[in-house]
Amino acid sequence: MASEVASRDEGLGELLDKQAITEVLYAYCAHLDRMDLDALAALFTDDCVVEYGPEPRLQSHGAAGLRRDLARMWRWARTSHHLSNVMVTLEDDRVHAGATSYVLAWHERPDGSTATMMGQYRDRLVREGGRWRISRRRQELTGNDAGFDVNINRFERIPRPDGA
Amino acid sequence: MASEVASRDEGLGELLDKQAITEVLYAYCAHLDRMDLDALAALFTDDCVVEYGPEPRLQSHGAAGLRRDLARMWRWARTSHHLSNVMVTLEDDRVHAGATSYVLAWHERPDGSTATMMGQYRDRLVREGGRWRISRRRQELTGNDAGFDVNINRFERIPRPDGA
Amino acid sequence: MASEVASRDEGLGELLDKQAITEVLYAYCAHLDRMDLDALAALFTDDCVVEYGPEPRLQSHGAAGLRRDLARMWRWARTSHHLSNVMVTLEDDRVHAGATSYVLAWHERPDGSTATMMGQYRDRLVREGGRWRISRRRQELTGNDAGFDVNINRFERIPRPDGA
Numbered sequence: 001m002a003s004e005v006a007s008r009d010e011g012l013g014e015l016l017d018k019q020a021i022t023e024v025l026y027a028y029c030a031h032l033d034r035m036d037l038d039a040l041a042a043l044f045t046d047d048c049v050v051e052y053g054p055e056p057r058l059q060s061h062g063a064a065g066l067r068r069d070l071a072r073m074w075r076w077a078r079t080s081h082h083l084s085n086v087m088v089t090l091e092d093d094r095v096h097a098g099a100t101s102y103v104l105a106w107h108e109r110p111d112g113s114t115a116t117m118m119g120q121y122r123d124r125l126v127r128e129g130g131r132w133r134i135s136r137r138r139q140e141l142t143g144n145d146a147g148f149d150v151n152i153n154r155f156e157r158i159p160r161p162d163g164a
Numbered sequence: 165m166a167s168e169v170a171s172r173d174e175g176l177g178e179l180l181d182k183q184a185i186t187e188v189l190y191a192y193c194a195h196l197d198r199m200d201l202d203a204l205a206a207l208f209t210d211d212c213v214v215e216y217g218p219e220p221r222l223q224s225h226g227a228a229g230l231r232r233d234l235a236r237m238w239r240w241a242r243t244s245h246h247l248s249n250v251m252v253t254l255e256d257d258r259v260h261a262g263a264t265s266y267v268l269a270w271h272e273r274p275d276g277s278t279a280t281m282m283g284q285y286r287d288r289l290v291r292e293g294g295r296w297r298i299s300r301r302r303q304e305l306t307g308n309d310a311g312f313d314v315n316i317n318r319f320e321r322i323p324r325p326d327g328a
Numbered sequence: 329m330a331s332e333v334a335s336r337d338e339g340l341g342e343l344l345d346k347q348a349i350t351e352v353l354y355a356y357c358a359h360l361d362r363m364d365l366d367a368l369a370a371l372f373t374d375d376c377v378v379e380y381g382p383e384p385r386l387q388s389h390g391a392a393g394l395r396r397d398l399a400r401m402w403r404w405a406r407t408s409h410h411l412s413n414v415m416v417t418l419e420d421d422r423v424h425a426g427a428t429s430y431v432l433a434w435h436e437r438p439d440g441s442t443a444t445m446m447g448q449y450r451d452r453l454v455r456e457g458g459r460w461r462i463s464r465r466r467q468e469l470t471g472n473d474a475g476f477d478v479n480i481n482r483f484e485r486i487p488r489p490d491g492a
Contacts, residue, residue: 026249074324080282080306084248084412085354118408142408160402190413238488244446244470
């Protein structure tokens with residue numbers, strides 16, 4: 001009976017953590033689309049590393065650096081970041097977690113031309129003072145239209161086996 | 165120990181309410197895409213206010229009014245409403261809640277031309293007789309293609325600060 | 329008091345099952361986009377039936393058959409399957425469940441041309457050895473662009489009533 005209670009509590013704790021982490025990932029999108037960069041930066045750890053692509057200009061260090069670097073998003077007139085497929089893996093220490101999610105990001109320039117990309121965020125999170133924050137984010141590109149030309153990390157598929 | 169149980173129960177209650185509310189928002193999309201307007205109207209309170217845009221013709225009053233007004237969606241041959249980023253905020257009374265969600269809505273006319281919009285639903289919900297219903301819905305437009313020309317409320321970004 | 333505990337446990341059990349099933353549906357997308365067909369096949373029961381469309385070539389029988397048939401997806405250079413609107417219905421036996429979800433699937437050919445489809449998965453799942461697996465999947469098409477020409481089952485809308 002005691003083990004049943006422990007198991008039930010563990011299940012509930014996992015659900016609460018997954019929900020809290022999912023809400024952090026959604027908040028990133030909401031703050032980015034609104035360009036509330038202060039609120040966005042508060043979702044990351046002070047020493048976070050965020051790597052959108054292989055070029056140094058697409059890599060941010062620290063929440064303050066990320067806040068500064070994402071000012072580049074002002075070049076878009078409108079953006080909409082649709083996040084789905086949120087998969088969270090909690091570690092046994094209850095303090096660290098990993099998450100993979102899918103994003104469909106639409107961007108419009110002031111001239112009305114648009115750019116759409118599809119990708120995955122691969123995140124590491126840590127619980128600090130009762131709140132989950134993103135400590136590491138790597139974005140990988142699974143698809144894009146002709147209007148999108150930012151050099152995001154390529155998502156790697158398993159290559160077709162010989163004869164398949 | 166009693167407070168731990170109370171806290172655990174509170175956490176579970178919040179998760180159950182968030183799940184129930186999320187399912188209401190998904191049901192809206194499913195019923196709309198199937199054009200099951202009776203089932204759709206049952207998701208709203210009798211005195212609901214639904215505001216898709218600033219023009220009176222895009223504002224519905226009451227579940228019965230909404231059911232009647234959404235007959236305009238028959239002008240599309242097909243629609244698909246993809247809902248994501250569901251963020252629910254429960255109020256302390258456990259009877260009221262707010263929700264923000266993202267929608268990517270694709271529409272096709274009988275002539276095969278299409279219109280795609282991206283936006284956010286900003287909802288108020290109330291628990292009535294054990295069921296959550298939408299009492300207020302405001303839609304805001306975050307993006308659209310050239311084929312979409314309905315006058316939806318504009319989503320407001322924070323303007324670029326001077327010098328940024 | 330005992331009934332409150334039972335009710336609470338039931339609510340928690342439902343949330344855990346819905347979360348587990350949702351993760352199975354997300355894993356399908358992740359494995360398919362990576363073309364990890366072994367991992368994908370392990371999400372289905374040995375005797376599963378998967379029906380993407382009305383033609384026999386779009387119907388797979390058994391996890392091994394599905395694994396073999398989905399090798400056709402190598403013809404795409406890149407894919408991205410964005411899953412949302414996951415609605416799970418648990419049956420009283422706690423062993424069977426139904427799920428409906430929305431997918432936005434983008435595909436790119438080696439020549440750079442693309443095909444996008446929108447649809448719904450209608451699934452049956454069964455709990456086997458503590459894990460939920462998909463025993464039946466039917467895909468229905470709610471929308472597509474001109475580049476997508478696979479004969480997926482058509483999603484049926486309620487027809488416009490006379491005079492509406």
